Amino acid sequence: MKLSEVFFPQDVAEILELLRKNPDILLLAGGSAIVGSQASRTISLPEQVASIAKVQELRKTVRTEQFLEMGACTTFTGILSLAPTSLPEPLGSVIKAIGNRGLRNIATIGGNLCCENRFLDLWPFLSCMEAQVEFRSPSGSRWASVGHLCGEDNRPLIPKASILSRVRIPLYNYDFIYYRKLGNSLYPSSDSAMFVCMANIARDKVEDFRLVFSGDKAFRLKDKEMSISGKKTSTPRREIRGFVAEYKKAFEEMGLFDPRPFTALLEDVFGRLFL
DSSP states (O other), rough: OOOOEEEOOHHHHHHHHHHHOTTTOOEESSSSHHHTOOOSSSSSOOOOEEEEEEEEEGSSSSOOOSSSEEEEOOOOOHHHHSSSSGGGTTTHHHHSSSOHHHHHHHHHHHHHHSSSSSOHHHHHHHTTTTEEEEEETTTTEEEEGGGGGBBBTBBOOOOOTEEEEEEEEEOOOEEEEEEESSSOOOOOOOEEEEEEEEEEEEEEEEEEEEEEEEEESEEEEEEHHHTTTTTBBBBOOOHHHHHHHHHHHHHHTTOOOOOOHHHHHHHHHHHHHHO
């Protein structure tokens, strides 16, 4: 068995230097997503690995009036330890449902977003909430929306030779939050997925409508979200059925999951939003 060379950088500057020397080095914090995706009992790792879990710059949490900012190596347990009023809904409930306590002690928010073979549980929620992520590389840093972690093929798209350093979540409340986890496994599998819808209802209108479905691939129709936002809750049923049909058709054409549970959840959402 070939052994990996393991580095223990002390700060982000050292991580960037390692990336400059070897863009393919594996950045490992909790490692739960990587270990969980391997079928063999023997874990396969690349030639070089950097353990970044204890880099303090990646574990800081800052809260302002507008957003909550967390370092990418903040564990789920660390997130749950924040004051209940600091964490936008429904993230607390979602994180508590991920794995078990042992996994939540090591799994990080950055690792959950940077899984390369599927979208894990937090991505659809943070995408709906228009959260942003900061990526740093030897050539500089940039902010992007969480939605940009989805490529044109609807699969995860993680920037190469970069490190996700911070996650910024707007402190914006939604008064309609609907989500369902599909699949029977406690851990991610080929038959598991997440359906998430968020919106606000004000003056008998549906505002800020967001709907995301994700598993191995992701599904979101931003143009339809814009069309639905601003509609009255008393919008004629025929028009609402038209939106449902458009979503259903687009979902079936993508062919990423059994359309039957998606359609049932879709009809339930629109039935709740529009009287």
